[in-house]
Amino acid sequence: MKAGVSIVICAYNAAKRLPCTLGHIAEQQVREGIDWELILVDNASTDNTAQLAREEWSKYNSSASFRIVYQPIPGLSNAREMGFATAQYDYIIMCDDDNWLKEDYVEIAFDVMQQNPRCAVLGGMGIFVYETTPPSWLAAYSLYAGGPQAPQSGKVATNRLYGAGSILRKSAYYAVYEAGFRSLLADRMAAQLTSGGDHELCYGLALAGYEIRYDKRLQFQHFITSDRLSWQYYQRYIKESAKCFEVLEPYKILLETNSSNRFTFYRKLGRSFFYHVKRYIPLWWRYQSMDKKSEEGKITQVQCIILKTRIKSYFSSFGALQENFSHVVALRKKLNRKIHPKKNTMSF
Structure with a gap:
């Protein structure tokens, strides 16, 4: 090239x-x-x-x-x-x-x-x-x-x-x-x-x-x-962009763990879910007592929307997450075989 x-x-x-x-x-x-x-x-x-x-x-x-x-x-x-x-x-x-x-x-x-x-x-x-x-x-x-x-x-x-x-x-x-x-x-x-x-x-x-x-x-x-x-555009951007979660999260987990093991995948996914829940609950609670029109109120509302959208995705996209993890694992095997034929970095 x-x-x-x-x-x-x-x-x-x-x-x-x-x-x-x-x-x-x-x-x-x-x-x-x-x-x-x-x-x-x-x-x-x-x-x-x-x-x-x-x-x-x-x-x-x-x-x-x-x-x-x-x-x-x-x-x-x-x-x-x-x-x-x-x-x-x-x-x-x-x-x-x-x-x-x-x-x-x-x-x-x-x-x-x-x-x-x-x-x-x-x-x-x-x-x-x-x-x-x-x-x-x-x-x-x-x-x-x-x-x-x-x-x-x-x-x-x-x-x-x-x-x-x-x-x-x-x-x-x-x-x-x-x-x-x-x-x-x-x-x-x-x-x-x-x-x-x-x-x-x-x-x-x-x-x-x-x-x-x-x-x-x-x-x-x-x-x-x-x-x-605008506020309306930003909310729409957050919600439509969240659709990529079911594709990107399996990639992220595989790269972080270097493991194709299903138990490792579910454990990592579960930890990520509870991490977002732990962030959302106190944030939502504080938001209830804020002035909703204030700068702090708007910023907190944005954070709440992002976290709530992500938490919902764990449930609505659970089947797709599993399917896409299988896809990513298979893809990595192909990449290792065709790009690095003498090297296999996958752990099980």
Whole structure:
């Protein structure tokens, strides 16, 4: 796979957001000798996303080539797969249509990936930029992709990163894909707010023995539009995003325990359930005596909603959790057999 950087933007009805995003990409300071390109995946947009992007990019004198491809099947995961297949370079920056990359992003991404050949995904730090002043409760307890992803630069102990701004090693992705990895999560689809595909991808690569890393020098601004700042939108985001739990939790447990034993899985799942219950009960009790309209009241309500949604998921998704654990165990065996044929790290 040729060393270089492919920036992939997956866009759905992004005509209003793209000008600033493309402008920041055009301002990249990339030294001579680093090949790079820009790919826009139009994911079944119903506005003039593709036309606007083409017109906007023509305003700049960038050394990067620019291509637009169309993915008629809705879903961020589907759009990303097309972007990955189109990319001609090994290092793919997953740039959302509202991510404004700092001018040294491409160069740092290239250097870090070159220096760490076992790194499959590299994450940066998103810095929130709000279209309008955010409510105090959201600024204090945001669930959007932003902020540090680890205490320091290096390997990420949790084996997961948010997808925005992340750099994927294409050769590693296709190694696990050819070994049998398939995303069970469609991720964001049109106006739906489901998510988790980025974490699933990290977990799948970690199962194969690749490193997930973070570098605080990689910085980008994450533009949050005013429509994402309402209380109603935030509650919907929490509830729809919770659907990924039944897929991600089995990955997490297997990576943490390194065991395919069912008893170990149930024990870990039970401990996680009681951990969330122990957090929820005193928090809910305190909330009853709070001023519901105060900043503290709103923040506490958000925490209660998140915990309550998670607790419900243990019951509503119990069958799916068991099924998906079997899937993840089988996947790891495939990865060990096809990627590391002389090594089997599974314990029983």
